[in-house]
Amino acid sequence: MIIFKNIQKIYPPDVDALKDVNLHIKPKEFVSIVGRSGTGKTTMMKIMTAEERPTKGQIIIGGWDITNIRPRDIPILRRQIGVVFQDFKLLGKKTVFENIQFALEVCGVDATRSREVIPQVLKIVGLTGKEDRYPIQLSGGEQQRVAIARSLVHRPKILIADEPTGNLDSINSREIVDLLLKINEFGTTVVLVSHNREVINSISKRVVALDNGTIISDQKVGKYIL
Amino acid sequence: MVLSSFLRIFKFAWQSFWRNIWLSIATITIIVLAFISINSLIIIKLVTDTAINVIKDKVDISLYFRPDVTESQVQEVQSYLTSLTQVKDITYVSQADALENFKRLHRQDSVIISSLDELDSNPIGATLQVQAKNIEDYPAIMEVLNNSKYSGLIIDKNFDDHQLYITKIKNFSDNFNKIGLITSLIFLFVAALIVFNTIRVAIYTHRSEIAIMKLVGASNWFIRSPFLMEAIFYGIIACLISIAAVYPILNFIQPYVSNFFLTEQYSITNQFNQYFWEIFGLELVAIILLNIISSLIAIRRYLKV
């Protein structure tokens, strides 16, 4: 599903963010990526969504070599990858419903189809009934669930979560991780970046540890090391 | 689909317009100033061209013949002059007509009228009014005439040299054009800069929406087009305002123009209206192009997709 082949990333002029990363993630896998701050985890995410180009190597997503993707093809790639971040990235002036609708609307999906899809994704994340609230009227965990709902509208094959629990307490973090596991069970490949030892240790899935731009361990049922 | 995306883009431009209303007003004002400056150039050009034509039409040479010169001799001179390439038109005023004109001119003066009546022959000769094709040709026509065998038949030649006026008008119009052109170019340049900046600010204002649009896979054109539309929008509004502004300006200068031409018949507004579509059509196209270019530069620089 996701193949990193000898990926190197140098941010100009000389930041060596990734050095020769090789990683193969299979369809429907749930992979956690752990590592200290500044070791290149976010850089890996950005390479998968074509926000950054690798300096060297090859990156393949779902059989599609996106190493030298044309700018106009990037939107097509991004509709197949759901992304969530630590800071939710919701629009404060829009309600839950409108925030999700926005993601559909800007991809040219009409209102009728939106009204079908939005209740479905809200149900998955367990926010049915809260569609008219504004982000500020929701807890952090609920806001993150809105962001996850939004990332699901195009039925992505891959969901990338970069520190989704970074701003949440342990109960909310647990709920978000459970939600990601549930989404994974539906057949979506999930890549989770996390600092949270407790979270990683409770998942019992594959863990890839990154240090200083290189993969230092890759365990099938891993624990948080370092 | 096309309609709904057009509506979306339009709605976005409209909201963006209100969101930074003072910036929008500044942007539109500077474009309107550019238009007014250009339109002033056009108006001055129209007025001075008309003025020069009016003066050129008024210029002619009057040839006054001796009273004893016969009609056939005058006609010989007329056909000789007609054969000259520089001559456009000749009006023949017969002795009788010339006398009538003279009498009409002096009808208040009973002494002149009565002494004319006492004469048994017509003391006033025939006249030929010669119009040249070009105002520059008059000296040449005079020259030819002076060297011809007919020069003895003519008592007087009357040539008002309007060249001076024409030169003055041309100088005025040339100088005005120079200043006006520079001013217009400066305004256009500033307008382009301000449009660039306004679009940059609009991109900044919408940065969270843009980030999310990119994230969820909105197409590049979908993200960019509203900003382009916003820039076009400013051009259209500014063009409409400058159309509304031009007529008061025309009405304001109309009395001065009438005064200059000594006629109420010439309407600067009517003349301007003849070129309405050329002027505003071109200006609209030009400003839209200019705004597209400066907003595209802003989009390229600040809206990385």
Ligand SMILES: Nc1ncnc2c1ncn2[C@@H]1O[C@H](COP(=O)(O)OP(=O)(O)OP(=O)(O)O)[C@@H](O)[C@H]1O
């Ligand atoms: N746009 C950029 N330009 C230059 N250097 C960058 C850029 N983005 C990241 N870096 C550098 O690349 C390295 C890896 O950054 P990255 O964001 O991938 O780390 P990370 O593992 O996600 O860290 P964290 O856990 O703190 O989020 C860091 O040294 C960072 O300073």
Ligand SMILES: [Mg+2]
């Ligand atoms: Mg990071």
